[in-house]
Structures are given as C-alpha cells and as structure tokens.
Amino acid sequence: MQGNRVIGEAAIRAGCRFYAGYPITPQNELTEYMADNMRRAKGGIFIQAESEIAAINMVLGASAAGARAMTSSSSPGISLKQEGISSLAADELPAVIVNIMRGGPGLGNILPSQGDYFQATRGGGHGDYRTIVLAPASVQELADLTMDAFELADRYRNPVIILADGMMGQMMEPVEFHAPPPRRYPECYVLKGMGQGKSKFIRALILDAIRMEEHNWKLYRKYQVIAQKEVRCETFWTDDAEILIVAYGTAARIAKGAIKRSRELGLPVGLIRPITLWPFPTQVLQGFAARVDDFLVFEMNTGQMLEDVQLALGNTARIQFYGRPGGVIPTPAELAKVIAYQLRKK
Amino acid sequence: MKNIFSRPKSLKKAAFHYCAGCGHSITHRLIAEAIDELGIQDRAIGIPPAGCAVIAYNYFDVDMLEAPHGRGCAVATGMKRVLPDRIIFSYQGDGDLAAIGTAETMHAANRGENITVIFINNAVYGMTGGQMAPTTLLGQVSTTTPPGRSALLDGHPIHLSEILGQLPGTRYIERCAVNSPANITRAKRAIKKAFKCQMDGAGFSLVEILSQCPTNWKMTPVNACRWVTETMAKEFPLGVIKDLKAQAPTS
Numbered sequence: 001m002q003g004n005r006v007i008g009e010a011a012i013r014a015g016c017r018f019y020a021g022y023p024i025t026p027q028n029e030l031t032e033y034m035a036d037n038m039r040r041a042k043g044g045i046f047i048q049a050e051s052e053i054a055a056i057n058m059v060l061g062a063s064a065a066g067a068r069a070m071t072s073s074s075s076p077g078i079s080l081k082q083e084g085i086s087s088l089a090a091d092e093l094p095a096v097i098v099n100i101m102r103g104g105p106g107l108g109n110i111l112p113s114q115g116d117y118f119q120a121t122r123g124g125g126h127g128d129y130r131t132i133v134l135a136p137a138s139v140q141e142l143a144d145l146t147m148d149a150f151e152l153a154d155r156y157r158n159p160v161i162i163l164a165d166g167m168m169g170q171m172m173e174p175v176e177f178h179a180p181p182p183r184r185y186p187e188c189y190v191l192k193g194m195g196q197g198k199s200k201f202i203r204a205l206i207l208d209a210i211r212m213e214e215h216n217w218k219l220y221r222k223y224q225v226i227a228q229k230e231v232r233c234e235t236f237w238t239d240d241a242e243i244l245i246v247a248y249g250t251a252a253r254i255a256k257g258a259i260k261r262s263r264e265l266g267l268p269v270g271l272i273r274p275i276t277l278w279p280f281p282t283q284v285l286q287g288f289a290a291r292v293d294d295f296l297v298f299e300m301n302t303g304q305m306l307e308d309v310q311l312a313l314g315n316t317a318r319i320q321f322y323g324r325p326g327g328v329i330p331t332p333a334e335l336a337k338v339i340a341y342q343l344r345k346k
Numbered sequence: 347m348k349n350i351f352s353r354p355k356s357l358k359k360a361a362f363h364y365c366a367g368c369g370h371s372i373t374h375r376l377i378a379e380a381i382d383e384l385g386i387q388d389r390a391i392g393i394p395p396a397g398c399a400v401i402a403y404n405y406f407d408v409d410m411l412e413a414p415h416g417r418g419c420a421v422a423t424g425m426k427r428v429l430p431d432r433i434i435f436s437y438q439g440d441g442d443l444a445a446i447g448t449a450e451t452m453h454a455a456n457r458g459e460n461i462t463v464i465f466i467n468n469a470v471y472g473m474t475g476g477q478m479a480p481t482t483l484l485g486q487v488s489t490t491t492p493p494g495r496s497a498l499l500d501g502h503p504i505h506l507s508e509i510l511g512q513l514p515g516t517r518y519i520e521r522c523a524v525n526s527p528a529n530i531t532r533a534k535r536a537i538k539k540a541f542k543c544q545m546d547g548a549g550f551s552l553v554e555i556l557s558q559c560p561t562n563w564k565m566t567p568v569n570a571c572r573w574v575t576e577t578m579a580k581e582f583p584l585g586v587i588k589d590l591k592a593q594a595p596t597s
Contacts, residue, residue, distance in 0.1 A: 017428075018424065018427070018428060020424070045427045045428065047423065047427070047457075049420070049453075050449050050450070050452075050453035051449055051450075053417065053420070053449075053450070054417070054420040054423075054449065054450050054453065055420075057413065057414060057417035057420035057421050057424070057450070058420050058421070058423050058424035058427075059424060060411075060413075060414075060417075060421055060424060061393075061411065061413075061420070061421035061422060061423060061424025061425040061426075061428075062424035062425065062427065062428045063424075064411045064421075064424075064425065065424065065425045065428035065429045066428065067428045069424070083414050083417075084414065084417070087414050091412075191391055191409040191410075191411055191425070192391075192409070192429060192432065193388055193389035193390060193391055193408070193409055193429070193432045193433075194387065194388055194407075194408060194409050195388050195389070196388065199358075199406075199407050199408050199409050199410070200409050200410075201403035201409065201410040201411065201412070202410075202411045202412065203394075203401075203403060203410075203411075203412035204412060204414075205396075205400055205401065205412060207401075
C-alpha cells in the first residue's frame with residue numbers, strides 16, 4: 001500500500017473523524033484517500049478547503065468541538081498552516097498535521113527533501129511553543145506513528161506533526177494495521193454548547209502579561225514532561241561501531257543500506273535514528289559519546305538536525321556532516337564512500 | 347412592579363470595555379436578546395474575532411472559541427460540521443471578514459455552510475487605532491489614508507455582503523445599523539431571522555451592521571450616529587440583500 005494512503009487509513013482506524021486539506025504534491029493521494037474513505041467511517045467529515053489556512057482553522061474548530069482531527073500538506077502549505085498550529089498549541093487543542101516534505105525554499109520542487117526540520121522542531125509558527133514531531137522511516141511506521149500521533153495529541157492536548165517526505169509518501173510497502181487503543185481523553189475542554197452547565201471559552205489572547213507568562217510556563221512544563229517521557233529512537237548495528245551515523249526518515253533508510261555495504265567491507269559503522277525529532281534523543285546520543293568519538297550526521301538538507309546533534313554532544317565528539325538538499329535522493333553507495341573516507345581519516 | 351427591561355440571560359454580568367457610543371455593545375445586547383428569545387443559549391457557540399470584540403467571551407454567556415484573525419468562518423465550518431445541531435455564529439469586523447478573511451468567508455458562504463455571521467462594519471480598523479479598512483469610504487481620513495482614501499491608490503470600499511449575495515450558497519443577507527432606535531429594532535429582527543435560518547437548516551446567513559466608531563472617526567457619539575445615516579448608508583444602503591425564503595421556492 002502506498003505511504004500517503006496508509007496515513008489516511010491509519011488515521012481513520014485511529015478514530016480521526018475530521019479531515020480538511022488542500023491539494024499539493026507529493027501528498028495528494030492522502031487527501032484523495034480521505035475524500036474516498038472518510039465518509040465510510042461513521043460521522044466522518046471530509047472538506048476540501050479553499051486554502052491551507054482555512055484547512056488548519058477548520059481543524060481548530062473541529063478539535064474544539066471534540067473530534068479527532070487531521071490535516072495534511074507539503075512544505076509550502078505547512079508554512080501557511082503555521083498560524084493555526086500556533087493557535088492550536090496556545091489553545092491546547094489536539095490535532096495531527098502531516099507534512100510530506102518537498103524541496104524548498106519557496107515553491108522549490110516536488111521531490112523528497114528534509115528541509116523543514118527547523119520549522120517542525122522549533123514550533124514553526126510565532127510564539128513560545130513546541131509540537132511533538134514524529135519521523136517515520138517505513139510504510140509500516142507511517143501506519144503505527146499516525147495512530148500514535150492521535151494518542152499523543154490527545155494525551156498532551158497539543159498538535160503533533162508527522163514529518164515525512166515525498167519518498168515516504170509515494171513509496172509502496174506491505175503494511176499491517178494494528179488495532180489502536182480506545183480513545184481516552186478528558187472532555188473537560190470540549191465546547192459543545194453550555195447545555196445546563198456553565199459557559200466555557202477557549203482563547204489564545206491573554207492581555208495581562210503576568211497571566212500570559214503563567215500560560216507560557218504552563219506550556220513549558222508540559223513540554224518538559226513530553227521531553228522526559230516521549231523520546232523515541234532506534235539504534236542499528238551500534239555495538240562495535242567506531243563511527244555512528246545520525247539520520248532520520250528517508251535518510252535513515254539510505255543510511256541502513258550504506259551501513260550494510262560498509263559492514264560487508266568490515267567497516268565498523270552504526271546508526272542512531274531519532275523517531276521523535278522533538279523531543280530529540282539528546283541523552284541517547286550523549287550515552288554513545290562516552291565510547292564513540294565520531295558521529296556523521298546525514299540529512300537531505302544542508303544541516304539542520306546537525307545543530308541538535310551539536311547541542312547534544314558539544315565538544316565531546318567529532319561531528320561531521322553529509323547532506324544533499326533540493327530534492328536530490330542520495331544513494332547508499334554514495335554514503336558508503338563518505339563513511340569509508342571518514343574512517344580512513346581517523 | 348413588573349420588570350420590563352433587564353440584562354439578557356445570555357450576557358454575563360460584566361461591564362463592556364467598549365468606548366462611549368460604540369456600536370459593539372448595542373450589537374452584543376441584540377445578539378444576546380435574540381439567543382434568549384429563541385431559547386438557544388444552551389446550544390449556541392460563538393466565535394469572536396481579532397479586533398475590538400476579541401474578548402467577547404467575557405460578555406456572552408455561551409460557549410465561545412476564539413478564531414485567529416479572519417478565520418472565523420473556517421473555524422465555524424469545522425465546529426458546525428462536527429456539531430450540526432448546535433447554533434454556531436461568528437462575530438467579525440470589516441478587516442477580519444472583508445480583508446484578511448475574505449477567502450474563508452467567501453468559501454464558507456459558497457459551500458452554504460449552515461452558520462450565521464454577524465459582520466460589524468465600522469469603516470475602520472478600531473482596535474489597532476483607526477487604520478484604513480476595506481470598507482473605508484472614499485475620501486475618509488484614517489491613520490493610513492491621511493489625505494483621505496483615494497480610489498486610485500487605495501481602491502474602493504468593498505461591498506462584501508452584495509458579493510456574497512451573488513453566491514448560490516447564501517440564504518439570507520441583510521444590512522442594518524445600530525445608530526437609531528428604529529434601526530436597532532430592525533437589526534434585532536434581522537439577527538433573530540439569521541439565527542432562525544440556521545435553526546431551520548436553511549444555510550448561510552449574514553447580518554451586516556453599520557456600527558459607529560466615534561473614537562476613531564473622531565466624532566461625538568451623536569455625530570457618529572448621524573454620520574452613519576447621512577454618509578455611510580449612502581455607500582452601504584440598508585436593507586435586505588438576499589432572502590431566498592422570501593422568494594418563491596425554486597426547487
């Protein structure tokens with residue numbers, strides 16, 4: 001099944017009942033899948049919005065009304081959604097936002113890229129907030145992480161970004177859909193009309209500086225809990241490695257290919273693959289730095305996650321970078337050459 | 347003694363922050379009265395805008411969800427689709443509805459979303475201090491049109507209600523004012539009718555309110571009320587713009 005469609009199917013199975021989106025390549029199959037299948041689900045709502053901005057704001061309304069809600073897009077469209085993502089974070093409303101990244105900046109191209117790492121992991125929109133960022137590296141993981149995204153969004157009442165790229169979205173692989181856990185969330189915030197009770201409101205505007213500060217610290221404390229509890233990371237062939245590649249998503253798949261080739265030549269190389277980009281697996285990296293001196297950050301950009309690796313390791317290790325921006329898909333053979341060169345330098 | 351005038355149930359016991367003579371407070375009261383009279387306080391959900399009415403949730407005693415600037419109709423769309431039996435209304439100013447939120451408004455109207463929009467047109471950006479609005483009149487002085495709005499440089503005042511009236515998705519659109527007792531009575535009737543339209547599942551309804559802004563117009567409240575009739579209503583004529591129910595049913 002194709003990656004984009006898998007996200008749609010996983011979302012519906014996870015209880016997503018509201019989807020609004022706008023056409024943009026390379027994620028159109030997801031929007032089309034939702035158009036085809038959302039109505040199949042009881043109470044499922046699909047809207048083709050007039051813009052990315054409208055789509056994310058529809059999601060905001062649907063989320064406040066208590067629905068599991070999702071929107072998807074690709075890089076330029078995600079830029080437009082940032083206003084709404086910032087509002088969702090401020091309002092503490094759950095939502096899932098899928099970014100099937102393409103080459104940028106600007107309109108760029110429609111090829112796979114990882115140029116939106118900064119945007120995704122630093123909040124993306126204005127204000128002091130964070131989003132949980134999940135980076136799948138296989139079609140199976142697209143299914144699993146999409147389901148997890150709804151659960152995380154509910155648990156922390158926070159927007160969750162699925163950060164994949166055109167390669168992930170277009171790729172076809174076998175997939176198995178696991179049964180998602182039943183939805184459990186406190187409905188206290190949901191607006192359904194006051195009924196016989198007291199009226200409620202949800203707002204992001206807090207004119208009083210001290211109360212705004214309190215709200216910021218409250219969000220900060222929530223982000224601290226997320227940072228402690230939700231880090232996910234895969235390690236691959238790290239036991240005897242003398243050099244560790246750090247890569248996520250499509251780049252991590254390419255890295256695995258390169259590592260297999262290098263291992264056949266007897267080169268001691270392994271992989272650390274962050275699955276959550278925020279929170280970043282800082283402590284995992286620091287643990288490895290106690291015995292490994294060399295790290296090679298590999299991304300399909302000019303060096304963005306590189307900064308998180310540098311923050312984690314400081315001067316405790318040598319950090320090299322290899323990247324291909326602009327929609328170029330590097331080959332495992334190409335990366336294997338880089339690995340061999342780095343190991344020769346040692 | 348019989349009590350013949352009191353605070354509507356759907357208004358909280360809070361003093362409005364609006365300037366003396368401002369049309370917002372009158373309109374808030376009319377909306378609250380309409381909600382009370384239709385008996386929908388328990389299921390009404392309001393969507394306040396960015397603008398002077400941004401803290402309308404401090405005044406209306408119904409559930410409210412703040413929308414980012416201009417996005418009221420998109421937020422209302424999401425809510426209404428999830429909660430089709432609730433009464434969803436957005437409350438938006440001219441900058442919110444007819445400038446930054448034009449796309450969201452046009453397309454919600456075009457989809458025939460079963461929501462109600464209260465559109466406050468005061469021909470100026472009020473909260474930010476009196477800049478040119480999309481509805482500012484030609485020749486009208488604002489802080490960003492110091493010599494007066496020029497058609498050549500600044501474009502013409504936009505008649506969004508008339509434009510929306512041309513879309514097949516819209517059901518009921520009326521332009522009212524709140525500058526005289528007679529106009530206030532008409533405005534309340536229109537607001538009630540718009541809510542009724544939504545309750546009947548008839549589709550998109552909008553009431554535009556020509557609303558005096560004495561502070562930014564730099565007028566006394568009395569002169570501001572006079573200006574609405576003598577100048578503003580010449581550009582934006584009062585009356586029903588579209589009422590499909592009043593016409594013979596087509597299908």
